[in-house]
Amino acid sequence: MKILVLNAGSSSQKSCLYEIADEALPTQAPQPLWEGKVNWTQDKGVAEVEVKTATGAKLQESIPGDSPQAHLTYMLNTLTRDVTKVINQLSEIDLVGHRVVHGGQDYRESVVITEDVKKAIANLSNLAPEHNPSALAGIEAIENILEKVTQVAVFDTAFHSTLPDAVAIYPGPYEWVDQGIRRYGFHGISHQYCSGRAAQILGKDLASLRLITCHLGNGCSLAAVKNGRSIDTSMGFTPLEGLMMGSRSGSIDPGILIHLLRYCDYSIKKLDYILNKTSGLRGISDISSDMREVTKAIAQGNTRAKLAWDMYVHRLRSGIGAMLTSLGGLDALVFTAGVGENSPGIRQAACEALGFLGLKIDLEKNQQQPVDEDIATDDSAVRVLVIHTKEDWAIAQQSWQLLK
Numbered sequence: 001m002k003i004l005v006l007n008a009g010s011s012s013q014k015s016c017l018y019e020i021a022d023e024a025l026p027t028q029a030p031q032p033l034w035e036g037k038v039n040w041t042q043d044k045g046v047a048e049v050e051v052k053t054a055t056g057a058k059l060q061e062s063i064p065g066d067s068p069q070a071h072l073t074y075m076l077n078t079l080t081r082d083v084t085k086v087i088n089q090l091s092e093i094d095l096v097g098h099r100v101v102h103g104g105q106d107y108r109e110s111v112v113i114t115e116d117v118k119k120a121i122a123n124l125s126n127l128a129p130e131h132n133p134s135a136l137a138g139i140e141a142i143e144n145i146l147e148k149v150t151q152v153a154v155f156d157t158a159f160h161s162t163l164p165d166a167v168a169i170y171p172g173p174y175e176w177v178d179q180g181i182r183r184y185g186f187h188g189i190s191h192q193y194c195s196g197r198a199a200q201i202l203g204k205d206l207a208s209l210r211l212i213t214c215h216l217g218n219g220c221s222l223a224a225v226k227n228g229r230s231i232d233t234s235m236g237f238t239p240l241e242g243l244m245m246g247s248r249s250g251s252i253d254p255g256i257l258i259h260l261l262r263y264c265d266y267s268i269k270k271l272d273y274i275l276n277k278t279s280g281l282r283g284i285s286d287i288s289s290d291m292r293e294v295t296k297a298i299a300q301g302n303t304r305a306k307l308a309w310d311m312y313v314h315r316l317r318s319g320i321g322a323m324l325t326s327l328g329g330l331d332a333l334v335f336t337a338g339v340g341e342n343s344p345g346i347r348q349a350a351c352e353a354l355g356f357l358g359l360k361i362d363l364e365k366n367q368q369q370p371v372d373e374d375i376a377t378d379d380s381a382v383r384v385l386v387i388h389t390k391e392d393w394a395i396a397q398q399s400w401q402l403l404k
C-alpha cells in the first residue's frame, strides 16, 4: 500500500511517500520512497520546492505564483516525472495522511476526512492560524489531484486529550470551559511517537515509564508522559503558551497584553504578529529564530544572543521542573526536533540543572550527534535519550491503522 503523508507547518509543507505491506506495519520506520518540501519562507510570490528520493535523486526549484495549492501540485507531480519519478501515476496512491495541528474538543483521535471534518479544521484556524490553514490547503490540493482517495487527519492535540481537568482548565471564569477555552497541547504526534520509541530503546514497557519529552523545534513544547498517556504539557489553548521558542514568546504575563492594547496603541493584528513572529530567540537576539545562528553569534561575543540563549535555557529548565512534579519522578528525559536533536549545548544546559536527581549526562556521547541513543552515564539515576522524531511515520501508521 502506498501512503502519502503531508505535514503542514507554519511556513512549509513537508511530504513523503511510504510503501507499506497491506498485512502488517513494520516495527521500525521504513525509508520513504520520496520526500518533498515546499518552503514559503522566502519572498512572497515564490516557493522553494525540494525533492529527494530513496535512490538519491534530487531536485530543487523556485516556483513563482501566490497559490499554495499550485505549489503543492507542482511538488506532488514530481512523484511521476523525470529523475524524481517513483510511481507511474498519482492514482497509485492508496491513502493520504495529514498532520492537523488543532483538533479542538471534538477530535480526540485520527479521523477519515469528510466535509464536516474540513469545516471543523477551518473553524479551528482561529486557534492555530499559523498551521490549520496550510493543512486545509493540502487536503484541498489532494482532492483536486486525486478525487477519490481516502484522506485521514491526524491531530497534534489528540495525544493530550488525556490531560486531567485540573491541568487542562484555565483558572478564569468557569464559563470558559463551555466555550472551549482550555488547554489542548500540541506536538502530540511527536510526543507520542518519541514516548513509544523511548520505551523501545530502553527495552521497557511504555506502561511502566515516567517520561518528559522535550520537542524543541521552531515551536517548542514539553510533555509529561505517565504510563504512555500525556498528563501535562507546556502548550495550551494555542501553540503560543509555554516555552520560549524560535519566534514565539511562549508564556508571558497576560497583563502585558492589556497594557499594550490600552496604553501603547497596539492593534490585535500587531500583537498577534509580534507574539508569533518577532519574539522568542529572534526577538531577544535580534539575529535569528534559528538556534544555529544564535549559537554562532554567541561565539562572536554577541551579548543579546547570549541573553536569548540564557532565557531559552531558563524557561526550558523551569518547564522541565513543572513536568517533573506532575510526574512525581522520572525514568527518562527525551530530547527531540531540530534543537533537541542537534544542539548538544542546550541538552547539556538542561541536564546540568537536574544533577540533584542523580541525572548525569555523558558529555562525550552528547557531542557525538546521537540518534535514538541513550546519552546518560551508566551510573545516572535517570536515562537521557536523543530521539529523531518521525511525525511523518507516525501519521502513516495511524492512517494505516484507521483504514484497517
Ligand SMILES: Nc1ncnc2c1ncn2[C@@H]1O[C@H](COP(=O)(O)OP(=O)(O)O)[C@@H](O)[C@H]1O
Residues within 6 Å of the ligand: 009, 216, 217, 218, 219, 246, 289, 290, 291, 292, 337, 338, 339, 342, 343
Ligand atoms: N545543528 C543545529 N544546532 C542547533 N539548532 C539546530 C540545528 N539544526 C536545526 N536546528 C534548529 O532546529 C529548528 C527547526 O526545527 P524543526 O524541528 O525542523 O522545526 P519545525 O518542524 O518546527 O519547522 C531550526 O530553527 C534550528 O533552530
Ligand SMILES: CC(=O)OP(=O)(O)O
Residues within 6 Å of the ligand: 009, 010, 101, 131, 156, 186, 187, 217, 218, 219, 220, 239
Ligand atoms: C504546533 C506547533 O507549534 O508546530 P510547529 O513547531 O511545527 O510550528
Ligand SMILES: [Mg+2]
Residues within 6 Å of the ligand: 009, 217, 218, 337
Ligand atoms: Mg515540527
